[in-house]
Amino acid sequence: MMNPPTVPLSSSGPRGMRVAVISDAAPGRNGVGAYYQDLLEQLAPLMSEVQLFSPRVENGRWRTGLALPLPGDRTQKLCIPNPWALKRALCQLQPQVVVVATPGPYGLLGVRLARRAGIPVLAGFHTSFEQLTQLYWKGSWRGRLVHSLFERSHRYLFAGARSVLGNSREMLELAERMGAPATGLIGTPISAEFALTARRPHGGHLERILFAGRLAAEKNLEAVVEAARIHPSVQFSIAGDGPLRARVKSAAATLPNLRWLGWLDRAALRAEVDHHDLLLLPSHFESFGTIALEAMARERLVLVSSGCGILQWPSLRPGLSVIPPEESAAMALQRLLAETPEQRRALARRAAGLALTLNERCLTHWCELLRHTVSSRSPLPSGPQSGLESALEQA
Structure with missing residues (x-):
């Protein structure tokens, strides 16, 4: 058996930072849920405090304010948080930066609360709902309706964010077309x-x-x-x-x-x-x-x-x-x-x-993004030639 090397991140961690991540995806239930579960697992020891606000699935039951069945897929739910509970939790944490991972009820409420409190927001863009609606409802009125709703939600989310983060060029180009103020390429952490x-x-x-x-x-x-x-x-x-x-x-x-x-x-x-x-x-x-x-x-x-x-x-x-x-x-x-x-x-x-190697660089990059977001009032670097993106691509 071989033991992989431990990732040496102690020198790059944003010590003393408080971060909130808000997501409509339950940890581990899909790609987005797994992404932030894995990311926070490795970033948490490097920060003062980091919390994930999302639905949870415990013993097969969804734990959230309200869970509605998602048409066509009984394994997924449309979850609506308790707005007062989420507001109280954010006030108690007092995060210096909020990462909003999804454009659903959790994410949209999260960006609204963060904007009102003057907390900078980073928006994750991980799923091309444009492609999904083309695949599931191509040319139908349902497809046009779902596509319109997702696009409006993303535009609202992007308008309230300092930068939109995605893990492919294609996603970043789509975000730019939907009005993202700035974009940044991020890697994917490994649990x-x-x-x-x-x-x-x-x-x-x-x-x-x-x-x-x-x-x-x-x-x-x-x-x-x-x-x-x-x-x-x-x-x-x-x-x-x-x-x-x-x-x-x-x-x-x-x-x-x-x-x-x-x-x-x-x-x-x-x-x-x-x-x-x-x-x-x-x-x-x-x-x-x-x-x-x-x-x-x-x-x-x-x-x-x-x-x-x-x-x-x-x-x-x-x-x-x-x-x-x-x-x-x-x-x-x-x-x-x-x-x-x-x-x-x-x-x-x-x-x-x-x-x-990419996992180590991804975590270091996230630490840099969080530090930059808290310390600077200007948008994050935009476009394909930013230094952070170049560093990742040279892994």
Whole structure:
């Protein structure tokens, strides 16, 4: 077993700082929820106090002011906070900066309260609702309505923020079109569960393949099922929950080399990543694809589609395998199966080093962003040539 290096951040931490993060995503329930859960886990020891204000899921029950069912997906909720409770909690914390992660009821109330209190706001932009509405309701009146509501919410959020932060160029360009006053590229942190626990070196085999994520249309789960049909000697696993659960369970019942694992907590997911040889992410689009970075950190092979935002980070590309637009996931897997065990081991080792290096730089970058936001009244640097973005891309 190999122990990954501990991230040396003590010299760059914003000591004495109080930070509030407000999000409509429950910790660990989707990509945004996992992002801030992982970020705060590693930043908290470096600050005076940091708190996450969001819905929570405990023993399968949603803990929030009011939880409404989300049409088409019973695994997600539209959560409305208690405004007086959130206001009291922020007054008690007295944050010096507020990070608003989402454009839902929590996020919109959070930016309103922060603006009234004169607290600077950083807005996270992690999900392209424009692409989601095109995929789910293309050309319909429902799609136009949902798209309009999300765009209005984002514009309100961006108008109240000092800067809008995203983890891909595409997201930042979209934010600029929606009126963001300034934009900044941010990396994606890796949870301590994935970054700081002992990992098993890759054995060079390609016998077990894992998909992990929300079971939804944008994830292109058909490609996983097709790959399982074409490669019957390889074991495929799907971890996650979502609106396509019944379809995945049906496919798993039909194919002997495909199994559905259900939704997994972080420790169980890390154990499954370690048990498999390759992480497959054939999504139609991903703002980033955090699970791909986590699998890299565990020294596993990672195969992603050309629609995944992680490919926009040049420092990570040498550790990734890509499904080009003209290929299927099954075809791309055939190329990896044709490689030697030593070639696959070398790629996995390279991936782990690149992922852990970027994780360290991401956390250092966040500390710099928070310090700058508190100490300066001017907007954060905008555009693709800012020094912070250049430092990240040179990882």
